[in-house]
Amino acid sequence: MKILVAVKRVIDYNVQIRVKEDGSGVVTDNVKMSTNPPDDNAIEEAVKIKEAGKAKEIVAITIGEEKAQETVRKALAVGADRGIHVKVDNVIEPLAVSKILKKIVEKENPDLVFMGKQAIDDDCNQTGQMLAALLNWPQATFASKIEVKDNVLEVTREIDEGLETIEVNVPAIVTCDLRLNEPRYASLPNIMKAKKKPIEQLNASDLGVDINPRIEQIKVEEPPKRKAGIKVASVEELVQKLKNEAKVI
Amino acid sequence: MSVLLIAEHNNKEVRPFTYNAITAASQINEDLHVLVLGHQADDVAKSLSEVPNVKKVIHVDNEIYENYIAENYTAAIIKHAESYSHIVSSANTFGKNLMPRIAALLDTSQVSDIIKVISEDTFLRPIYAGNAFATVKSNDKKKCVTIRPTSFDPADKSGGSAEITKSDPAEASSSTKFLKKEEVKSDRPELGTARIVISGGRGMQNGENFKLISDIADKLNAAIGASRAAVDAGYITNDHQVGQTGKVVVPDLYIAVGISGAIQHLAGMKESKVIVAINKDGEAPIFSVADYGLEADLFEALPQFLSELNKLNTIQK
Ligand SMILES: Cc1cc2nc3c(=O)[nH]c(=O)nc-3n(C[C@H](O)[C@H](O)[C@H](O)COP(=O)(O)OP(=O)(O)OC[C@H]3O[C@@H](n4cnc5c(N)ncnc54)[C@H](O)[C@@H]3O)c2cc1C
Ligand SMILES: Nc1ncnc2c1ncn2[C@@H]1O[C@H](COP(=O)(O)O)[C@@H](O)[C@H]1O
Numbered sequence: 001m002k003i004l005v006a007v008k009r010v011i012d013y014n015v016q017i018r019v020k021e022d023g024s025g026v027v028t029d030n031v032k033m034s035t036n037p038p039d040d041n042a043i044e045e046a047v048k049i050k051e052a053g054k055a056k057e058i059v060a061i062t063i064g065e066e067k068a069q070e071t072v073r074k075a076l077a078v079g080a081d082r083g084i085h086v087k088v089d090n091v092i093e094p095l096a097v098s099k100i101l102k103k104i105v106e107k108e109n110p111d112l113v114f115m116g117k118q119a120i121d122d123d124c125n126q127t128g129q130m131l132a133a134l135l136n137w138p139q140a141t142f143a144s145k146i147e148v149k150d151n152v153l154e155v156t157r158e159i160d161e162g163l164e165t166i167e168v169n170v171p172a173i174v175t176c177d178l179r180l181n182e183p184r185y186a187s188l189p190n191i192m193k194a195k196k197k198p199i200e201q202l203n204a205s206d207l208g209v210d211i212n213p214r215i216e217q218i219k220v221e222e223p224p225k226r227k228a229g230i231k232v233a234s235v236e237e238l239v240q241k242l243k244n245e246a247k248v249i
Numbered sequence: 250m251s252v253l254l255i256a257e258h259n260n261k262e263v264r265p266f267t268y269n270a271i272t273a274a275s276q277i278n279e280d281l282h283v284l285v286l287g288h289q290a291d292d293v294a295k296s297l298s299e300v301p302n303v304k305k306v307i308h309v310d311n312e313i314y315e316n317y318i319a320e321n322y323t324a325a326i327i328k329h330a331e332s333y334s335h336i337v338s339s340a341n342t343f344g345k346n347l348m349p350r351i352a353a354l355l356d357t358s359q360v361s362d363i364i365k366v367i368s369e370d371t372f373l374r375p376i377y378a379g380n381a382f383a384t385v386k387s388n389d390k391k392k393c394v395t396i397r398p399t400s401f402d403p404a405d406k407s408g409g410s411a412e413i414t415k416s417d418p419a420e421a422s423s424s425t426k427f428l429k430k431e432e433v434k435s436d437r438p439e440l441g442t443a444r445i446v447i448s449g450g451r452g453m454q455n456g457e458n459f460k461l462i463s464d465i466a467d468k469l470n471a472a473i474g475a476s477r478a479a480v481d482a483g484y485i486t487n488d489h490q491v492g493q494t495g496k497v498v499v500p501d502l503y504i505a506v507g508i509s510g511a512i513q514h515l516a517g518m519k520e521s522k523v524i525v526a527i528n529k530d531g532e533a534p535i536f537s538v539a540d541y542g543l544e545a546d547l548f549e550a551l552p553q554f555l556s557e558l559n560k561l562n563t564i565q566k
Contacts, residue, residue, distance in 0.1 A: 017380035129350045133354050165431075166426060214357070218371065230542070231544060238543050242525070248501050248523050
């Protein structure tokens with residue numbers, strides 16, 4: 001089997017987000033960037049499947065500016081075999097990302113595409129489902145467990161009511177939850193080895209897909225701040241306040 | 250043109266967030282139609298026809314819609330999409346799984362998780378775990394929108410009498426099979442709609458200690474929440490997780506116990522009306538959003554809390 005894994009470069013989850021004063025977006029200059037966290041789980045799962053002898057090749061792909069390559073490099077250090085970087089200069093929407101991924105899938109013919117369930121910058125939670133639709137493939141979203149059985153996958157999905165298990169035929173798209181596995185750290189020798197692994201570079205414009213945004217971002221602002229609260233000295237005081245001041249119990 | 254809302258239900262009852270989505274959808278356009286895809290879900294169609302905001306219910310009955318297979322749902326929805334300007338659903342795991350599949354086939358860029366309808370094409374939505382709000386305008390002809398249910402009040406449930414029309418199913422997908430659902434049943438209010446939520450974090454140390462929380466939940470008729478760390482550690486099941494990658498809750502009272510207040514957790518609860526934090530670390534970031542902070546060891550504070558509650562002669566339900 002061949003597995004394609006989509007990894008996105010985003011502002012690191014520990015960074016305190018700051019909104020730009022002109023309302024045009026959030027500050028990204030000199031801000032720590034990392035792989036979107038669930039995309040690390042997607043890579044990890046692919047590597048585990050390969051280690052179990054059930055996959056032959058893992059290709060990591062990112063779509064983004066020049067530096068997005070670092071994200072692919074990291075995937076290579078963890079165990080992906082080769083990388084693809086589709087260069088775009090501006091922020092692109094999940095619909096456009098999924099159209100680019102579709103082109104790559106048609107070229108690479110993977111059996112599975114693994115992705116994160118949600119990018120922590122746009123919080124869209126769309127790309128995997130969109131790609132599945134465009135390819136007319138089955139989708140298994142929010143996966144917290146994957147079992148590979150010949151030509152089907154049994155996937156446990158995290159849903160609001162609890163857990164759901166579905167079976168999808170290969171080829172399929174899986175979007176991963178953080179609970180799917182524990183991503184490993186790349187060892188130094190593997191980081192060195194990854195430098196020699198190939199990364200193919202393409203331009204989005206060469207793929208013939210329309211990536212123009214359909215959604216205009218009119219403004220970005222800070223959410224309203226909560227007004228400062230107080231510390232109470234005892235449980236007794238807390239209960240009195242909840243009863244008589246806040247009147248919520 | 251009209252708005253089409255995709256109902257979430259369990260074939261017997263309408264799931265509560267559908268009512269919140271109805272409110273948002275009818276703010277986009279008052280000519281709101283609801284699509285019920287289900288198996289023997291006549292009661293669901295009937296309930297929705299009684300919602301005053303709903304102008305028409307389209308009911309498709311087939312066993313392939315018994316469970317939420319996004320592939321099967323999508324095929325049926327696309328058949329109806331032609332006549333609508335907007336297709337909407339709740340931004341919970343139901344709508345998140347489904348809507349992008351529809352949007353891609355309609356070649357529409359979806360607007361996810363809106364918290365406010367500004368006009369037919371312009372919406373407010375949180376990004377970066379709620380650390381920024383974006384005002385976005387969709388320039389697509391047809392719009393696919395998911396709604397953050399807790400940002401809209403539920404619609405009135407009775408008084409209306411919309412017509413119910415039956416429609417034919419679409420083809421089923423042969424590549425996806427539902428196997429099972431492990432639903433955690435409880436008599437407590439649902440996390441998403443409860444008036445009071447009490448949540449435990451890594452500070453609880455283990456699953457047994459959640460009894461301290463559930464005793465208080467019983468007393469207050471509250472739902473139980475948790476941080477991702479508590480779920481990851483196996484103290485409690487995933488359906489309790491509050492946050493950026495869990496559920497968003499906006500109760501009247503949110504009590505965070507042994508939770509540090511990482512931004513990903515705050516993303517799911519900081520709109521709550523009153524927030525209480527119980528934490529032994531006075532510097533924990535959760536205190537920065539708490540209306541009432543109690544710096545204390547939870548293993549002492551929770552039993553005391555319960556006994557103080559027991560002393561009250563009335564508790565609001
Ligand atoms: C992409 C991504 C998405 C995420 N999504 C979510 C999400 O949806 N929801 C979520 O919750 N997290 C999420 N997280 C995880 C988040 O970053 C934090 O790791 C998590 O919220 C921490 O949980 P916690 O507060 O229970 O644990 P900790 O941060 O370990 O805090 C435990 C707290 O308990 C207190 N404590 C310990 N013992 C006691 C005691 N005896 N009495 C009183 N207080 C005590 C400590 O002082 C501490 O403040 C996400 C992370 C990432 C990277
Ligand atoms: N620019 C991108 N490059 C590579 N993968 C992406 C990109 N955007 C989104 N993805 C993938 O799609 C998932 C969901 O993203 P989103 O739909 O934006 O929440 C991410 O976790 C990635 O796996």
